[in-house]
């Protein structure tokens with residue numbers, strides 16, 4: 001079992017209120033508590049990739065579209081991390097996205113993602129979306145984002161999960177498109193439900209020039225939006241360095257391959273950059289051969305702030321809760337270590353301080369509760 005360092009927090013302000021987790025740990029009853037009841041924040045989930053498989057089938061039936069076999073498979077998509085593998089992933093994602101052609105479909109995706117997160121103990125969902133793809137069906141990118149933000153507000157009221165939005169530009173589109181999206185995102189900026197909290201950059205890490213997106217991220221930063229790009233997934237430390245220099249992230253989408261350069265990892269930890277680690281996605285996209293190779297223990301041992309995420313459960317058939325459950329099994333994590341991970345996901349989220357305080361207290365209560373199974 002890996003040895004973990006003492007928990008550190010994303011913001012020094014939380015250290016006092018998190019202290020009870022540490023100080024009470026020795027007296028905590030040992031055993032395995034229900035991870036679905038552990039409050040956690042879900043910070044890496046893509047809009048179309050969040051769709052329930054049944055919703056995909058319903059949308060296909062409504063539109064009389066025959067789904068390609070790779071989307072009908074009950075087996076999760078698994079592809080090598082080479083360009084052909086990524087192409088297959090992208091094609092699957094695009095096939096699913098092409099079915100999202102109405103306001104009602106868009107609202108359904110947001111609402112069901114919040115419901116599914118609620119069932120897994122998520123208290124905060126920051127969902128990434130590039131509204132460009134849905135714009136033609138609802139009258140433009142502004143109405144597209146408006147619908148998503150509005151439904152995020154409604155879903156927050158109905159499920160109790162705070163749903164906020166990250167507008168993400170695509171590496172395979174022109175950097176000028178990214179600027180347009182940044183200006184749009186800025187108009188919806190805030191930290192509450194249904195507001196835009198950050199600006200991202202997604203898609204194939206090997207495409208595009210990272211620095212060409214700096215201007216878009218500067219527009220977002222001026223509006224108070226956090227920088228939340230992908231990086232260090234398909235490429236290693238060199239790509240992470242480019243992302244750090246050009247985009248100044250508060251969190252890195254994936255970032256797992258930063259461990260290949262321990263000095264760089266320490267530098268990012270020192271700079272309080274958090275990592276959105278999506279183990280199942282990494283395995284299914286061939287970044288790692290299996291779950292045990294995902295460097296979660298290294299991140300934890302060095303004191304990094306980690307938020308586990310599902311990325312695209314529609315394609316990988318594995319949601320947020322399974323990331324925690326498999327991490328418990330594969331890395332033999334104690335309930336204290338799992339609570340520490342959940343706490344870090346709250347540290348790294350962009351919710352208000354009052355919401356965070358409430359959730360830290362709930363994590364503390366979870367850890368003080370009697371375990372369901374003793375071990």
Ligand SMILES: [Zn+2]
Nearest residue numbers: 202230253311
């Ligand atoms: Zn992603």
